Each structure stands twice: as structure tokens, then as C-alpha cells.
Amino acid sequence: MKTMKGPGIFLAQFLGDAEPFNSLDTIAKYMADLGYKGIQLPTWDPRVIDLKQAAESQTYCDELKGKLGDIGVEITELSTHLQGQLVAVHPAYGPMFDGFGPAELAGKPTEQQAWAVDQLMLAAKASKNLGLTSHVTFSGALLWPFMYPWPQRPAGLVETGFTELANRWLPILNAFDEAGVNVGYELHPGEDLHDGITFEMFLEKVNNHPRAGINYDPSHFLLQQLDYLQFIDFYHERIYAYHVKDAEFNPTGKQGVYGGFQGWVERAGRFRSLGDGQVDFSGIFSKLAQYDYDGWAVLEWECALKHPEQGAAEGAPFIDGHIIRVTERAFDDFAGTGADESFNKKVLGLS
DSSP, rough: OOOOOEEEOOTTTTOOOSSSTTHHHHHHHHHHHHHHEEEEEEETTTTTHHHHHHHHHHHHHHHHHHHHHHHHEHHHHEEEHHHHHHSSSGGGGGGHHHHOOOGGGOOOHHHHHHHHHHHHHHHHHHHHTTOOOEEEEEOOBBSSGGSSSSSSSTHHHHHHHHHHHHHHHHHHHHHHHTTEEEEEEEETTTTTTSSSSHHHHHHHTTTTTTTEEEEEEHHHHHHHHHOOOHHHHGGGGEEEEEEEEEEEEESSSSTTTTGGGGTTTTTEEEETTTSSOOOOHHHHHHHHHHOOOOOOOOOOOOOOOSSSHHHHHHHHHHHHOOOOOOOOTTTTTTGOOOOOOHHHHHTTOOO
């Protein structure tokens, strides 16, 4: 049996203009002082990593790892959530996603997509140079505007959409395969890959590619009212990363899953700081331990109410307290008889 690593923390929600959140050195030290052992790096922010240089220079990567090691943390995974989103964007969402890529490519979807694919290719090489084995990202979406079938979807629309999505991702997955790195898609509303069924549809289209996996995040499953514990039973072999994130769903007579266009505080479903929501983390950590998940447990902090600094401070001990140091022997070994085959036959009345 294997013990997962942690606690780790995704830096994206904490980076800002004020110290200590405005540089890698200072935010890494801040998180290390809180008890975090790993940091997940958003590759779109040049303050934390130069993705191109990391892809091209082993020396740069060695120096980056060494610097972080001196601070007391290591890199858990690189994240390309924003770039992954731009691999596939329906035109209805184009203007809203313009900010996810370079300003000069705004309004140029073909060029944006090419840039995004190149970014993922660089991330594969950078991950290899950093000695990482997993990567986290989004799938992007061509079909999300048609998620609820009204008016009825044209016959074959979903098939066409998933075929195109797979065609865009296959070269990227092959690049990660060459680098020896798994890709964990965060199954997330707004992405074509948002639950188990859509992941299976994609997996079929990419010929069960061995690098196509899941960044497990129970918060998105709770808000969809999906059984996030049974999900682990189904897909544990494809869970390559883990975002520890809480949420709550409190439907009323006025709103449910869709939220009535309300802001996060007023929504029936909202993200919460660790321990403040409804996610059964004891159950999750137990399931992952049962299936030998030995990757990182990484806090992705989002909360409609709590200050991020309080959330970060509470997150490290929360995760540390839930990580199960797996046992090396059965609890009842003390009562073992040390029997052999002849003794077993005797017990069964066969000799």
C-alpha cells in the first residue's frame, strides 16, 4: 500500500500584487511556513515560472527546484488550466476567454488555439525537466452551450464535438507520453469533460490513451449531485492528481443546481473553505488510500465567505490530518497461526 503526499497548495488563487504574494520566493516561503510541503504552479503567471525556459533548459529547472527545496517545498504539478481551456472554445464564449491568452491574440481563435497547443507542448517538456509525473489542466469545450438539450440537439452533434476535441488533444497527449507525464483533466462544469460519462466518451475517442486521466476535485461533483465516492471506485486507475476543495449544496424552493444567475454568496451551490462545506473528506482520503493513490493532495482554495489567508492557514493542518499513513501489516496479524498447506487441509477436514 502507498501513502499520498501532502499537504500541497495551488498558488493561482493566492498570487497578487502585494507581498508576500507577488513573487515565487516569498509566496513559497509563506506557504512553507504554514506547513505546506508542495506547491502547484500556474504556468500562465511569469512570476512563478518561465514555461518556455523550463521546457528548454534543464539548468533552469534544476535551479528552480533547488531554490524551492531550500525554502522547504517542492513542485507538485504544473497547471495549464487557462491554456487548456483555449484548446477548444465555442465561439459563443470566445470574447470571455480572450483574457486567457496573449492580448495580441484576442479575437483570433485560430491563433489562440495554436498558442494554447504550443503551451501544452512546452508544459510536457517542462514537467519532464522538473522530474514531475503528473500535470493538471482543463479540456476546453465545444459542446457546453448544448449541455441541456433544448432545443433538441441535432443528431450526431455530440459525436462530432467529441471527435474534434479528441483530435485536438491527441498530439498533446502523445507529447506528454513521450515526456513520461500523466495528464489530469479537472472535470469541471463549463468543460466538455465534466463528469464520469463525458470522461469515458473522451477516453474512447483518444483510444484509451494511457496519459489521459483525471484531476479529482470533489467540489465540482458535489455541486452536480454526483456520487463522488463511488466515482473513485469507477475511475481510481485514472486519477492522476487530487484537488482538495470543499463545497456545499443547499437547494431551496427558489433555486437548485443552476443557481438562478446569482452571485456565489447567494447560490444554492457554492465553494467553501476546507471543512466548512459538505464534502466527506474522510471518505475520500480512505478511498484513495485503499486504491494506492500516491500522488499529491493539493488544496485548491475557493470560498464565497472566508478570507484566503485564513483558508490557507487552515488548509495545511486539515489535509495533513486527513492523509492516511497506510499500514504495513494487517491489524490482526498478532493472531496469525503461521499455517502451511497441510495445516489448512487439516482445518478443512481434508486430511
